[in-house]
Amino acid sequence: MIGTLNALVDLVDATDSTEEIDVAGFARERGTTEYHLRRMFSALAGMPLSEYVRRRRMTLAGAELAAGASNLLDVAVRHGYGSVEAFARAFRAVHGxxxxxxxxxxxxxxxxxxxxxxxxxxxxxxxxxxxxxxxALVLVGHAAEVPLIHEGVNPHIQAHIAAIPPEEHVRLKELGDAEPSGILAVTADVEPDAPEGSLLTYLHGVALQAGTPVPDGLDALRLDDGAWAVFAARGPFPATLQNLWAATATEWFPSNPWRLRPGPSIVRYLEFTGDFASCELWLPVEQG
Structure with a gap:
């Protein structure tokens, strides 16, 4: 995977700024998937691939302008923008x-x-x-659209959970009849290289067998059958869980014959005291 990521970086620099980078085709040639490649790039680089491409192209554009390029439109077109206005917005976002x-x-x-x-x-x-x-199973519960936050507690998720009445938590626990058991924290609808602040779906709920009727008033997310990698962790919350996420990308996936497949991530809390948690991170995987 390290060699593949470095080859992808070389492809970014070798591709003309006016052309779209064929990430899907590159991934196929390397025996992986675009989804997994983008997820690994984002996790290891600390930024989405799309953001890296934008920064590199604006770096080159900035060098041209500092060297005295006379025509802003020519510079904009050379770096893939159809107008000076769109180029200026992207340029300012990177350079200030x-x-x-x-x-x-x-x-x-x-x-x-x-x-x-x-x-x-x-x-x-x-x-x-x-x-x-x-x-195949169904994840059911109460869903909300919240912004993606990489570090620290997500206050939007906290507020969503706090708004669920205690008796509803009891009802959900009694409703669950499939693995993973118990109350689950489900993150879905996340693009593989989504930047911080992007909207995602957070569902607080339980797992049901595919044939179990879903009660009225609950949101549902249906999942096909498949393999899952279950990572166990225990320690201070939320640092332990967030460090575990990073370790899957830096340590586990590069040394194992598995790759991420599209689907939600699931956290099952075995013990939670507010600042300490024993939990499991469930990630959908397929053999690479």
Whole structure:
């Protein structure tokens, strides 16, 4: 995977700014999927692939302008923009100043260096991982659209859970009749390289067998049968869970013959005290 990611970085720099990068075709040639590749890039680079491409192209555009390029439209077109206005918006978002100011004053400009992924020796602490196969099931509960937050507690999810009456939690627990059992925190509808702030669906609920009727008033998410990697963790909340997410990308996936497949992520809390949690992270996988 490290070699594949570095080859993808080389492809970004080798592709003309006016052309779309064929990430799907590249992934097929490398024996993986676009979904998995984008997820791994985002996790390891700390930014979505789309954001990296934008920063690299704006870095090159900034260098042209600082060197005295005379025609803003020509620079905009060379870097894939059909108008000076659209180019200026993208340029300002990266550099914090307009193309005209960059040309006149030479900066300051923010440079995005070419990324290079390297393998470091990790894994001194064994990861507790189980591969399990689940039949088709339905996740049911109370869903809300919330922004993606990478670090710390998500206050929007906290507010959503707090608004669910205690008696409803009891009803949901009694309703669940499938694995993973218990109350589940489900994250769905997330693009593989979604930037922070992107909207996602958070569902607080339980798992039902595919044939179990869904009570009125509950949101439902139907899942096909498939394999899941179950990662167990225990420690301070939410740092332990967020570190576990990172470790799946940096340690587990690069050294195992599995890759992510599209689908929601599920967290099952075995113990939770507010600042401490024992939990399981369920990720949908397929053999690579």
């Amino acid at each position: 100043l307009s193309p005209a100011d960059a040309r006149r004053e030479g900066g300051p400009l923010r440079t995005q260096p070419t990324l290079r992924f390297r393998l470091s020796v990790e894994g001194s602490t064994p990861m507790d991982v189980t591969i399990t196969h689940l039949p």
